[in-house]
Amino acid sequence: MIIATLITLAAAGPTWSRAPNPLIADTAPLVIALKVTESMETTDLAPSRLDRAKFKIADLITERAGARTALIAYAGTPHRVAPLTEDANILRPLLEGLTPAVMPKQGDAAADALTLAQSILGESESPGAVLFVLDDLDPSQVPALSNSTHDLFFLTMLPDGDRIAQLGNVQGASTVAFTDDDRDISRLQRQIQSAYTAALDDDDRLDWQDKGWMLAWPAALLSLLWFRKGWVIRWALLALFVLPPSGARAEGWRDWFLTPDQQGQIAMNQKRFGDAAELFDDPYHKGYAYLKDGQYEQASEIFAGLNTAEAAFAEGMARIRNREYRPAIAAFETALERRPDWPEAQHNLEVSKAILDYVETTREQSDTGEEAGIGADDTVFDNDEARGSETTVQAPQDGPQTLNAEQWISTIDTDMQDFLRNRFLLENQERAE
Incomplete structure (x- = not known):
């Protein structure tokens, strides 16, 4: 009766905390x-x-x-x-x-x-x-x-x-x-x-986390008292050889008790995002695990195959972190098509466009290749040997090649203290106005 009571309570799904949601950060901002x-x-x-x-x-x-x-x-x-x-x-x-x-x-x-x-x-x-x-x-x-x-x-x-x-x-x-x-x-x-x-616990967007599994442990321990010499073993052997095997994946003892998605969630909670991506069967959770693990290309491919607004939004996040700005813009636009007036998607779309515009503007301003060592011939005056005569030197062609957009951004050299000082002064002026 005690075992039956524990199992009944476990099946009822007792809970006192919220379950994590992939759409909401799992750590406090x-x-x-x-x-x-x-x-x-x-x-x-x-x-x-x-x-x-x-x-x-x-x-x-x-x-x-x-x-x-x-x-x-x-x-x-x-x-x-x-x-x-x-x-x-x-x-x-x-x-x-x-x-x-x-x-x-x-x-x-x-x-x-x-x-x-x-x-x-x-x-x-x-x-x-x-x-x-x-x-x-x-x-x-x-x-x-x-x-x-x-x-x-x-x-x-x-x-x-x-x-x-x-x-x-x-x-x-x-x-x-x-x-x-x-x-x-x-x-x-x-x-x-x-x-x-x-x-x-006050966030109504999150589902309550089922804690019924905790009652399964005392029920399992008490069930040991049910064993009697001989007859339980006979029935167990009969079930082992007669009953057909289940379709569940058998890759260790964990698969006897936990589904792949449950194992994946445990790995996510332990911040083993790479392992979680391999364990999850659910495509959205698998893509989210790849995203958290920094495998943005794999995450993008998975999210691109889903037809929800959340998947398009997540694809945009993976694309922009992988510096694929145009595909990121397309993904956020898709998210807005599937869910109009989504403020987060609209904000990320504007950010993606601003980044792309900055990258392309920076690249256009540097198309001469002067900073990369590829430019017009350098004109020099050798006053020691030629007494001021004009000579030309051809820039070497096997030197550095044109940098891509991200490399151009990384070459911008600004003193951080000057940058912060000027920015803070500007903010104070705007407040005064």
């Missing part, structure tokens, strides 16, 4: 607000508080591989350094360029930074969090921080685990003190993920 002021250049944390903060942020980005992270710098005014992105290679060079010298106004505008962070998270479908990395907080900023609509976390950049007294007045915030090892980052990551899991 995070906006990091870094305080960039002169106080952050104090050297009590060698080489400085700001440098150690950059190291910690870089470690957190690495720990959150595959998750979307945005970066804000603030002093007297807040500025968006990078939008939500999964590409750590975009964040790291921008992070390195942040110094007090690039900030147009000194001060502590933590409340304005929170407003900017919440506007960034408002563009995401998933519930997110805001992390402040700072060494002090103006008491006047506390009331606005206490009214945050998102989960707030603080990483304090002070030696010996010192606390910032004002943070104790920020309601609902979690504070983690700086440590010389990675304990602070691990603790932050756990807290952010826990807050994200709790927030998902």
